[in-house]
Amino acid sequence: MTGRIRIDGQSIPFADGQTVMQAASGAGVFIPHLCYHPDYAANGSCKLCTCKIDGKQVSSCTTRAVDGQVIESNTEELNSERRALSQMLFVEGSHHCPSCEHSGNCVLQSMAYKLGMTALMFPDFTAGRETDASHPDLLINRDRCIYCHLCVRASRDSDGKDIFSITGRSENKSLAINTDSGLLKDSGITVDDAAANVCPVGCIIKKRDGFSKPIGQRIYDNRPVHYNKIKQPSLPDLDREPGRKLRVATCSLAGCFGCHMSFLDIDERIVELTEHVEFDRSPINDIKTCSTQCDIGLIEGGVCNTENIETLREFRDNCRILIAVGACAISGGVPALRNNVDVRELLEESYVNAVGIDNPQIPTDAELPHILEEVSPIHEVVKVDFFLPGCPPPADAFWQILTDIVEGRQPDLPYDLMQFD
Numbered sequence: 001m002t003g004r005i006r007i008d009g010q011s012i013p014f015a016d017g018q019t020v021m022q023a024a025s026g027a028g029v030f031i032p033h034l035c036y037h038p039d040y041a042a043n044g045s046c047k048l049c050t051c052k053i054d055g056k057q058v059s060s061c062t063t064r065a066v067d068g069q070v071i072e073s074n075t076e077e078l079n080s081e082r083r084a085l086s087q088m089l090f091v092e093g094s095h096h097c098p099s100c101e102h103s104g105n106c107v108l109q110s111m112a113y114k115l116g117m118t119a120l121m122f123p124d125f126t127a128g129r130e131t132d133a134s135h136p137d138l139l140i141n142r143d144r145c146i147y148c149h150l151c152v153r154a155s156r157d158s159d160g161k162d163i164f165s166i167t168g169r170s171e172n173k174s175l176a177i178n179t180d181s182g183l184l185k186d187s188g189i190t191v192d193d194a195a196a197n198v199c200p201v202g203c204i205i206k207k208r209d210g211f212s213k214p215i216g217q218r219i220y221d222n223r224p225v226h227y228n229k230i231k232q233p234s235l236p237d238l239d240r241e242p243g244r245k246l247r248v249a250t251c252s253l254a255g256c257f258g259c260h261m262s263f264l265d266i267d268e269r270i271v272e273l274t275e276h277v278e279f280d281r282s283p284i285n286d287i288k289t290c291s292t293q294c295d296i297g298l299i300e301g302g303v304c305n306t307e308n309i310e311t312l313r314e315f316r317d318n319c320r321i322l323i324a325v326g327a328c329a330i331s332g333g334v335p336a337l338r339n340n341v342d343v344r345e346l347l348e349e350s351y352v353n354a355v356g357i358d359n360p361q362i363p364t365d366a367e368l369p370h371i372l373e374e375v376s377p378i379h380e381v382v383k384v385d386f387f388l389p390g391c392p393p394p395a396d397a398f399w400q401i402l403t404d405i406v407e408g409r410q411p412d413l414p415y416d417l418m419q420f421d
């Protein structure tokens with residue numbers, strides 16, 4: 001039997017036995033998903049593919065297509081729920097894409113882009129699960145698992161080995177190896193097994209293969225995206241009288257100044273920009289504090305010590321529009337990799353146990369800022385008006401956002417300027 005279903009108003013055919021997801025994929029209609037894979041039986045666990053089918057919310061990967069079904073998928077209501085699910089996955093694992101071997105080749109990252117996720121909206125609570133590096137050719141970073149069960153299904157159904165399972169609930173949920181030792185080295189998995197190659201994120205990775213994939217061999221960032229335009233909040237009105245130059249300030253917290261360097265990559269366009277803006281506080285002119293109220297503040301870096309908090313609050317007070325620039329400001333980025341390690345341990349490793357230390361002692365001078373237990377994104381401390389993702393964001397993204405504001409438009413960055421891996 002065959003028939004037709006209607007997804008977001010588009011009529012598409014299906015064959016007998018197909019699910020809504022299969023029919024949609026066959027017709028080139030994209031429904032966001034994490035755990036669905038055409039080669040394996042549906043798992044229905046990630047819930048990103050939830051659609052409204054005849055008015056009821058159900059997983060499209062496990063629901064059979066029935067003639068005449070009316071399906072809603074690409075709606076703001078469903079996408080906002082999908083975005084929230086993605087945001088939860090990001091904060092409950094160690095998802096710092098700039099330092100991940102799978103960046104640019106990752107289904108979670110790709111889905112986040114497609115859903116317009118530009119910032120983490122929940123506090124980080126990475127569980128700190130154990131990494132398994134026991135196998136000679138493979139490594140498991142359990143904090144990046146998204147519980148899609150693909151390795152479970154591939155090992156059981158393709159390799160006939162049944163090596164993986166998912167155990168526990170909530171923050172105790174974890175990828176387990178079905179051996180007495182619980183170690184991958186005793187599992188009999190080989191680097192050519194389907195299970196070793198199916199992980200869609202940076203959890204099961206091959207040793208000596210890291211960061212070596214040429215662009216053409218990466219999967220997700222090469223897919224054309226015509227899905228969901230990334231939405232950003234509306235910016236406050238600058239109440240600008242004609243001809244007045246906008247005052248722009250820039251500042252760095254726990255960052256590497258890479259975002260500032262990228263900004264300078266707008267090259268000679270900076271001359272054009274200075275016809276419309278003037279720079280206040282910035283490392284570019286070495287002004288250390290805002291001299292007056294500014295219109296636009298661009299700030300890079302995460303919040304890692306008490307001085308960062310003070311600087312950030314003062315900067316916020318002095319900028320009408322605050323833009324969080326780059327991965328560190330938006331998610332804590334690379335500096336937040338330390339969040340799984342006790343601060344005391346980190347300081348001892350740096351100042352006491354490190355090689356070549358003559359006088360091992362942790363500095364305690366009262367002038368030094370107090371290091372926080374965790375590095376936080378800036379929106380956990382102050383209100384942020386706009387997020388400019390990237391590590392660093394491309395120069396064209398700085399150019400676009402500043403020219404949009406100068407010309408009185410709400411910034412509207414195209415997808416290729418919001419994708420940065």
Ligand code: SF4
Nearest residue numbers: 095096097100106202
């Ligand atoms: S697995 Fe890696 S690339 Fe994918 S979301 Fe997590 S950190 Fe980013």
Ligand code: SF4
Nearest residue numbers: 145146148149151199
């Ligand atoms: S290890 Fe990878 S493939 Fe296996 S469940 Fe986790 S994310 Fe999915």
